Amino acid sequence: MTNESNESNADDSELGLPWDRAARRGDSRRDLALVLAWSLDEPDRIGEVAVCRGALCLGRGGPSGDDPSPRAVFVRARPGESAPRPPFTNSRLSRVHLAVEPVREGLRVRQLGRAQLRINGRALAEGVAQEGDVVEVHNAATFFVAMRTPEMSGATSMTPAFPFASPDAFGLVGESEAAWKMRAAYAFAASTERHVLLLGDSGAGKELAARSIHGLSARRPGPLIARNAATLPESLIDAELFGNTKNYPNVGMPERPGLIGEAHGGTLFLDEIAELPERCQVHLLRALDDDGEHQRLGESRPRKSSFKLVAATNRPVDALKHDLLARFVHRVNLVGLMERREDIPLIAGHLLQTMARGSRFVAERFFERRAGALAEPRLEPTLISRLLRHPFTHHVRELERLLWLAIETAEHDYIGMTPAVEAELRDSAESASETAEVTREDLVRALADHGRSPTKMAKLLGLKNRYVLIRLLKKHGLSAGPEETGGAS
Amino acid sequence: MSLDERLLRETLELALAGEGFPARFYEVLFSAHPEVRPMFHRNSAGAQQKMFAQKLCAIVDSAHEPERMAAEIRATAASHRVYGVRDEMYDWVGEALIVTLREACGSQWTPEAEKAWRDAYGLIVAAMTTP
Numbered sequence: 001m002t003n004e005s006n007e008s009n010a011d012d013s014e015l016g017l018p019w020d021r022a023a024r025r026g027d028s029r030r031d032l033a034l035v036l037a038w039s040l041d042e043p044d045r046i047g048e049v050a051v052c053r054g055a056l057c058l059g060r061g062g063p064s065g066d067d068p069s070p071r072a073v074f075v076r077a078r079p080g081e082s083a084p085r086p087p088f089t090n091s092r093l094s095r096v097h098l099a100v101e102p103v104r105e106g107l108r109v110r111q112l113g114r115a116q117l118r119i120n121g122r123a124l125a126e127g128v129a130q131e132g133d134v135v136e137v138h139n140a141a142t143f144f145v146a147m148r149t150p151e152m153s154g155a156t157s158m159t160p161a162f163p164f165a166s167p168d169a170f171g172l173v174g175e176s177e178a179a180w181k182m183r184a185a186y187a188f189a190a191s192t193e194r195h196v197l198l199l200g201d202s203g204a205g206k207e208l209a210a211r212s213i214h215g216l217s218a219r220r221p222g223p224l225i226a227r228n229a230a231t232l233p234e235s236l237i238d239a240e241l242f243g244n245t246k247n248y249p250n251v252g253m254p255e256r257p258g259l260i261g262e263a264h265g266g267t268l269f270l271d272e273i274a275e276l277p278e279r280c281q282v283h284l285l286r287a288l289d290d291d292g293e294h295q296r297l298g299e300s301r302p303r304k305s306s307f308k309l310v311a312a313t314n315r316p317v318d319a320l321k322h323d324l325l326a327r328f329v330h331r332v333n334l335v336g337l338m339e340r341r342e343d344i345p346l347i348a349g350h351l352l353q354t355m356a357r358g359s360r361f362v363a364e365r366f367f368e369r370r371a372g373a374l375a376e377p378r379l380e381p382t383l384i385s386r387l388l389r390h391p392f393t394h395h396v397r398e399l400e401r402l403l404w405l406a407i408e409t410a411e412h413d414y415i416g417m418t419p420a421v422e423a424e425l426r427d428s429a430e431s432a433s434e435t436a437e438v439t440r441e442d443l444v445r446a447l448a449d450h451g452r453s454p455t456k457m458a459k460l461l462g463l464k465n466r467y468v469l470i471r472l473l474k475k476h477g478l479s480a481g482p483e484e485t486g487g488a489s
Numbered sequence: 490m491s492l493d494e495r496l497l498r499e500t501l502e503l504a505l506a507g508e509g510f511p512a513r514f515y516e517v518l519f520s521a522h523p524e525v526r527p528m529f530h531r532n533s534a535g536a537q538q539k540m541f542a543q544k545l546c547a548i549v550d551s552a553h554e555p556e557r558m559a560a561e562i563r564a565t566a567a568s569h570r571v572y573g574v575r576d577e578m579y580d581w582v583g584e585a586l587i588v589t590l591r592e593a594c595g596s597q598w599t600p601e602a603e604k605a606w607r608d609a610y611g612l613i614v615a616a617m618t619t620p
């Protein structure tokens with residue numbers, strides 16, 4: 001640390017151009033870091049991080065005479081915030097438990113304390129952990145190895161304050177750099193009046209993104225109207241979007257303002273916008289351009305609606321008509337769970353708390369109680385370690401399903417690995433690795449040849465079954481013939 | 490009196506490294522003195538065990554700094570008066586603690602270790618019970 005302080009004096013100087021200053025400060029320097037993912041005694045500290053820039057040791061309590069190197073200091077890192085947290089008080093950690101040192105291949109970790117060190121589930125006295133690996137002190141604490149910049153960039157001030165590790169005002173849980181980058185992107189998209197296109201897999205939180213953008217914008221007091229374009233009946237799409245007069249187009253239809261009219265003064269969230277027929281995409285253009293000008297069906301005078309469109313799709317952007325695409329100045333890529341794996345324990349914790357609040361059975365069977373109140377769940381650390389390394393394809397939705405499965409099939413008073421969870425994890429991991437080798441081109445070709453028969457296609461591509469295929473098609477924004485895709489997802 | 494912090498820590502870490510030391514402690518306490526069991530109703534057994542083990546560690550880790558050790562004990566002392574803990578109960582807890590430590594440390598439990606723990610526990614109780 002000492003020779004770095006000289007550097008940092010130079011950093012403070014205002015000399016030079018901004019980009020040169022940033023480069024000199026090493027703003028983009030990234031180091032491996034340990035993120036607390038599970039702790040027996042201190043579950044409230046999950047999500048805290050220690051960046052490893054040099055040799056460190058880690059254990060219970062503050063510095064002691066026997067420390068082989070400086071103690072890792074954990075922080076609740078947020079943009080512009082990194083105040084040191086108190087030493088761990090975990091009773092299963094020895095006073096000096098791990099020695100950690102950055103080396104070329106990753107972090108060299110050595111066990112000095114009593115409880116067994118494990119890296120990715122394997123018991124070792126010493127080993128090297130890389131980004132994405134899981135370092136466990138058996139039944140004491142689990143750490144996820146992530147890449148971190150010493151200081152997160154951006155500002156928290158745009159997001160209403162919320163406690164560390166809790167959901168933010170709009171329901172997003174996460175303290176990773178990726179989570180904070182998403183919050184910053186939402187805030188930016190909210191700060192202008194331009195329309196927004198959200199891109200990301202289903203399950204990656206598009207509805208939550210729309211809620212955030214609306215809630216952070218000046219339109220907050222206005223309505224947030226949300227609809228899934230794929231569920232609009234084709235013959236009524238125009239009426240649904242633009243409204244209609246009474247008895248038009250069909251007798252008996254009530255007068256409706258349409259989604260665009262309803263969203264006046266607020267935000268219209270249209271999910272799966274790529275499912276709108278091209279004709280309707282064209283009709284939308286006018287409303288997006290001319291101050292929300294639109295015509296109710298059966299009415300000749302145009303109306304205006306001041307609305308901001310937040311549209312979303314899980315398809316590649318070229319699935320949209322290009323002139324519609326051009327109307328979206330802001331495009332926000334939603335970060336999937338795999339790009340912010342260190343948030344998995346926090347999200348799991350939040351999901352479990354929600355389940356416990358909704359079910360007395362869950363609360364009483366699986367949760368600790370402190371001073372009369374619901375406290376942390378009894379979570380087997382192996383489950384968390386396995387989830388941290390699981391290749392999620394359906395993001396938070398898949399995580400939630402796995403947790404419910406663990407609860408349903410639990411045989412004891414804790415939530416952990418059960419044969420059912422094991423089988424499910426193995427199955428979807430297998431299909432994820434299987435599918436990694438199939439490219440989009442392969443799929444397009446197979447669709448052209450056998451698009452009507454997913455079973456045949458799956459066989460041809462060497463996939464286990466048609467469900468694996470359907471999942472893969474979805475991921476690439478493709479779909480097979482309608483009649484056979486029924487039971488998927 | 491100066492405490493043998495190293496010996497206290499070694500035996501405590503050894504005991505805690507095994508499975509279920511804090512749970513066993515309450516088992517021993519409740520079987521010798523069933524009348525105290527109903528006093529433990531605000532925390533689930535698991536949470537109570539974690540807090541007790543954490544507190545023991547924090548006290549032992551501060552044994553070389555009497556000021557800090559006193560501070561660690563002060564908060565606990567205040568809450569224990571609210572729980573209605575009577576002085577003689579500290580003897581019961583002390584015995585259960587020694588029995589459980591001895592059991593968990595097995596062959597590594599020595600007369601020196603027992604003395605170190607009796608000394609330490611005496612100091613803790615004195616701090617807990619002086620208003």
Ligand code: HEM
Pocket residue numbers: 525528529530531532533537540541544545564565568569572574575578579580582613614617
């Ligand atoms: C000197 C050793 C002791 C230590 C280090 C200790 C430590 C603790 C700790 C850390 C807690 C958690 C809540 C809090 O901090 O108030 C606690 C709770 C408690 N302790 Fe102790 N304690 C000791 C002795 C005793 C004794 C002698 C009794 C008498 C039976 C006792 C009865 C309780 C009770 C009734 C609770 C609350 C449990 C509940 O509400 O469910 N403790 N103790």
